[in-house]
Amino acid sequence: xxxxxxxVLLVDDEKDFIEMLSLRLTEVGEKITVAxxxxxxxxxxxKADIDVVILDIKMxxxxxxxxxxxxxxxFPLVEVIMLTGHxxxxxxxxxxxxxxxxxxxxxxxxxxxxxxxxxARKRKxxxxxxxxxxxxxxxxxxxxxIFS
Amino acid sequence: xxxxxLLLVDDEDNFRQTxxxxxxxxxxxxxxxxxxxxxxxxxxxxxxxVVVLDVKMxxxxxxxxxxxxxKKHPGTEIIFLTGHAATQDGxxxxxxxxxxxxxxxxxxxxxxxxIKQAYDKVVRExxxxxxxxxxxxxxxxxxxxxxxxxxGTLAAGVAHEINNPLAIINESAGWLKLIINRAEMAQMPxxxxxxxxxxxxxxxxxxxxxxxxxxxxFAKKDDSVLVEIxxxxxxxEAAQLVxxxxxxxxIEIVQEIEPDIxxxxxxxxxxxxxxxxxxxxxxxxxxxxxxxxxMIEALNGEINLTVQDNGQGIPTENxxxxxxxxxxxxxxxxxxxxxxxxxxGIVEKLCGTIEVKSRLGHGTRFCIRLPRYCEIKEDLDQDExxxxxxxxxxxxxxxx
Numbered sequence: 001x002x003x004x005x006x007x008v009l010l011v012d013d014e015k016d017f018i019e020m021l022s023l024r025l026t027e028v029g030e031k032i033t034v035a036x037x038x039x040x041x042x043x044x045x046x047k048a049d050i051d052v053v054i055l056d057i058k059m060x061x062x063x064x065x066x067x068x069x070x071x072x073x074x075f076p077l078v079e080v081i082m083l084t085g086h087x088x089x090x091x092x093x094x095x096x097x098x099x100x101x102x103x104x105x106x107x108x109x110x111x112x113x114x115x116x117x118x119x120a121r122k123r124k125x126x127x128x129x130x131x132x133x134x135x136x137x138x139x140x141x142x143x144x145x146i147f148s
Numbered sequence: 149x150x151x152x153x154l155l156l157v158d159d160e161d162n163f164r165q166t167x168x169x170x171x172x173x174x175x176x177x178x179x180x181x182x183x184x185x186x187x188x189x190x191x192x193x194x195x196x197x198v199v200v201l202d203v204k205m206x207x208x209x210x211x212x213x214x215x216x217x218x219k220k221h222p223g224t225e226i227i228f229l230t231g232h233a234a235t236q237d238g239x240x241x242x243x244x245x246x247x248x249x250x251x252x253x254x255x256x257x258x259x260x261x262x263i264k265q266a267y268d269k270v271v272r273e274x275x276x277x278x279x280x281x282x283x284x285x286x287x288x289x290x291x292x293x294x295x296x297x298x299x300g301t302l303a304a305g306v307a308h309e310i311n312n313p314l315a316i317i318n319e320s321a322g323w324l325k326l327i328i329n330r331a332e333m334a335q336m337p338x339x340x341x342x343x344x345x346x347x348x349x350x351x352x353x354x355x356x357x358x359x360x361x362x363x364x365x366f367a368k369k370d371d372s373v374l375v376e377i378x379x380x381x382x383x384x385e386a387a388q389l390v391x392x393x394x395x396x397x398x399i400e401i402v403q404e405i406e407p408d409i410x411x412x413x414x415x416x417x418x419x420x421x422x423x424x425x426x427x428x429x430x431x432x433x434x435x436x437x438x439x440x441x442x443m444i445e446a447l448n449g450e451i452n453l454t455v456q457d458n459g460q461g462i463p464t465e466n467x468x469x470x471x472x473x474x475x476x477x478x479x480x481x482x483x484x485x486x487x488x489x490x491x492x493g494i495v496e497k498l499c500g501t502i503e504v505k506s507r508l509g510h511g512t513r514f515c516i517r518l519p520r521y522c523e524i525k526e527d528l529d530q531d532e533x534x535x536x537x538x539x540x541x542x543x544x545x546x547x548x
Contacts (some may be wrong), residue, residue, distance in 0.1 A: 014312050020319035027326040107315035107357055110322050 005031040006121045011041040012056035038062030052120045057084045072099045079120035154178040157187040158202040184208030198266045203237045225266035307360035321349040386423035405444045413521045425491045426455040434459030458511040
């Protein structure tokens, strides 16, 4: 079975971490884009087609929660997994209330990460599928209106 | 006034016995001694509050006896009886620490009131001493709490900073593992060495991760929930969770829970964590065939939760250190040295106190006191040490 790569955007100010995680995820067949700040992430989302954002909570400048808010506002279909070096599940929970799919604690267990990535991707696909169907229905109704 | 312990010292038998009778009638039956040596030997056996002491006696005189008493029994007050017009003796006595002096012939009511005054002073001094001791203990406890709180803040900060490089190591090792397991790498020279070393890196990262997560878990913001907890269920649950480990070492876990112990309002997860930490420690400290007892009893509206083992015990020099982070007597990699540190943090957050008693070779007993209801505090951060004072106030209240 050929794996369909998930298009992932990694956002963290820790360059070494981003680099290594992106190599590892590429190795298992995902398609990775990286950004080193919240603003850069938003700029990237403007241009690139992304399924899931893996987002560090603690970043200088625009922090993870703020970035998440912006992502959900501008790109509501993109799924976000929060990444935290902090034991504070509270921030992670806040993130999930704001629409993040899930969260992971750094250093994350790789299998766990893959599982959550798959879950997020699935939720996005399903949502897109529902939207597509709804649009189709709408179209049928509209075109029905025309023909009747 | 009945509980004044009084010693009457005079070589004149008639005078002494008459006085003793009258004092007994007033509810203060005194011990009697006919000379200084006898008086001191009585004091050896029995502490006295007040000594009424004749100055002029054959053998050891009053001043000499006073010196001995003040040295050996500083809490005892002395009233001198001096001969008629021998004021100098009385003044000497007071200079040397007597409470007061009376000249013979003694007016009984006067003596009685002096005895009572002396006794009041004894009581006051004892109270002062107790208070000083309490203050000292409180200062020590506060110093410990502050030390632990700042250590905790520091440790959490370190943990947080360590997590990032740890994640880098983790991803790097994981990536290399993926690479060497690819089909085209099957013939890689010394592949097994690489695999072995990479596995070691991953185990090491896991170990470090356990530590950092535990530390951050302790420092984490408050997300506790208050529910009504049934002790029997919770003790059962905790015992169940460590059951296998205990059985492996042939250790028996006994529960002694008061039948009508009732419930308390607290955080069930944290409380269970406390119980499991203590039970796990007890299992590690107890040899094969040992016994661990969980005791839960109600006391003055509070709950006493005790975990006792008959294991190896904790050496006295380690007793002050066991609640510090990273203090562990287990071999490297076996214990994080955070169990009791976290336990203490949780107990204090739940408005409780934890104490330890241990005897080397006989076992250890951890005693936790919890109120039936507790408004759970915010995390023990920088300036959040005041709640501990409340605990002290409570302790003070319960000891009085």
